Amino acid sequence: MKKNNYYNNKILFSKKYYKNWMYLQDWGLIHVYGIDSKKYLQNQLTLDINKLKDNFSLCAHCNYKGKVISSLRLFKYKTNHYILMERKNIIKYHLKILKKYSIFLKVNIVIDYNNIIFGFIGKKISYLLNIFFKKLPSSNKVLIINKKYKIIKLNEKIMRFIIIVLKKKSYKIKNYIINKFNYIKNNNQWLSLDIKTGIPNIDIIHSKKFFPQSLNLNNFNGISFNKGCYNGQEMVTKIHFLKKNKKSLFFLKGMSKNINNKNNYLEFRIKKKWKIIGSILFIIKLKNNIIWIQAILNNKLNNKNIIRIYNNNYCFFKIEKKFN
Structure with missing residues (x-):
C-alpha cells in the first residue's frame, strides 16, 4: 500500500474528505429472511416496513418498555429478505x-460472516466508484443490489457510500481502491460523521436505556406512530402524543489533551453547582486536541449552557447542535 494513501489512526476534518475509504469493522450485519420475515420485522421494528422508502431506512428495535435495544440501518435485499446493519459489539446479544x-x-x-462492509467518504468518491461499478445509487435511488455488491448512498452534505461485498469476491475492489483512494484505519472517522449528522449508534452498554425519539430517529422517518402494534409501541406512541419526551440527541464540541472514556456522564453548571444532565454515547478525539461528543441530554439545554464530563474540571464543552 502506498504510504501517501494511508492515514492510519488520524481523524480528519471535513475539508480533507476527498477520496477516503475504510473497513467498517465496528459494524456487522444480521440477515432476516423467510416467508414471514416482513411480518415479523413489522411487529418488531419502529418503522413501518410497508412504507420503506428506497428499500432503506434508519430505525430501532425496542423492548416492551419502549427502550431501544439497538439502532439499525435496515435495507431490503430481495423479496422476504432483509439486512440489519448495527454496531458489532451488540450484534450477538441482539441476535x-x-x-x-x-x-x-x-x-x-x-449473523453474516461472509461479507465485508466498506465505507467511502469524500467529494471525488462518486466519480472514482462509478469507474469501477459503472452504475451507482443516486439521491432518488439510494440502494443498488446485484449478485456481487450492495451499494448504499447516504444522502448527506458530505458524500458517503456503504458497499457490502462477499469476502471471497472482494479482491477486485480492494485492488482498485488501494490505488485510487486514501485508506483510513480508524472507524472513528465514520463515526465522526454520524455524530455531525445526528445518526445515533447504540453500543451494548447503552442498550435499553433510551426511547427512540431521544435518538433523533423521528427525523429520519425511522419511527411510525400509526402503524399499529410493535414491540414497545404503546410507550413510544404515548410519549409522542403526550409530548413527554424529555431528552434529545446532541453534538458537543470541546478541547482537551486527555479524555477519560470510562466516564459515561455529563454535567452542566447551574448557579455554583454541577448537575448530571445526561449520558455520553460516543466521544472521539480529532486533530489539535478537539473533542466531539454524541450525547443524550435534557432537551431544555441551550447553546449558553457549559457542559463538562462528570467531575472533570479540565474538559468543557459547548453545544454544537441539538437534534430535535
Whole structure:
C-alpha cells in the first residue's frame, strides 16, 4: 500500500474528505429472511416496513418498555429478505433477542460472516466508484443490489457510500481502491460523521436505556406512530402524543489533551453547582486536541449552557447542535 494513501489512526476534518475509504469493522450485519420475515420485522421494528422508502431506512428495535435495544440501518435485499446493519459489539446479544420472538414464525435470523462492509467518504468518491461499478445509487435511488455488491448512498452534505461485498469476491475492489483512494484505519472517522449528522449508534452498554425519539430517529422517518402494534409501541406512541419526551440527541464540541472514556456522564453548571444532565454515547478525539461528543441530554439545554464530563474540571464543552 502506498504510504501517501494511508492515514492510519488520524481523524480528519471535513475539508480533507476527498477520496477516503475504510473497513467498517465496528459494524456487522444480521440477515432476516423467510416467508414471514416482513411480518415479523413489522411487529418488531419502529418503522413501518410497508412504507420503506428506497428499500432503506434508519430505525430501532425496542423492548416492551419502549427502550431501544439497538439502532439499525435496515435495507431490503430481495423479496422476504432483509439486512440489519448495527454496531458489532451488540450484534450477538441482539441476535438472541430477535430469535426469541421468532420461534412461531417461518423466519431465519443469522449473523453474516461472509461479507465485508466498506465505507467511502469524500467529494471525488462518486466519480472514482462509478469507474469501477459503472452504475451507482443516486439521491432518488439510494440502494443498488446485484449478485456481487450492495451499494448504499447516504444522502448527506458530505458524500458517503456503504458497499457490502462477499469476502471471497472482494479482491477486485480492494485492488482498485488501494490505488485510487486514501485508506483510513480508524472507524472513528465514520463515526465522526454520524455524530455531525445526528445518526445515533447504540453500543451494548447503552442498550435499553433510551426511547427512540431521544435518538433523533423521528427525523429520519425511522419511527411510525400509526402503524399499529410493535414491540414497545404503546410507550413510544404515548410519549409522542403526550409530548413527554424529555431528552434529545446532541453534538458537543470541546478541547482537551486527555479524555477519560470510562466516564459515561455529563454535567452542566447551574448557579455554583454541577448537575448530571445526561449520558455520553460516543466521544472521539480529532486533530489539535478537539473533542466531539454524541450525547443524550435534557432537551431544555441551550447553546449558553457549559457542559463538562462528570467531575472533570479540565474538559468543557459547548453545544454544537441539538437534534430535535
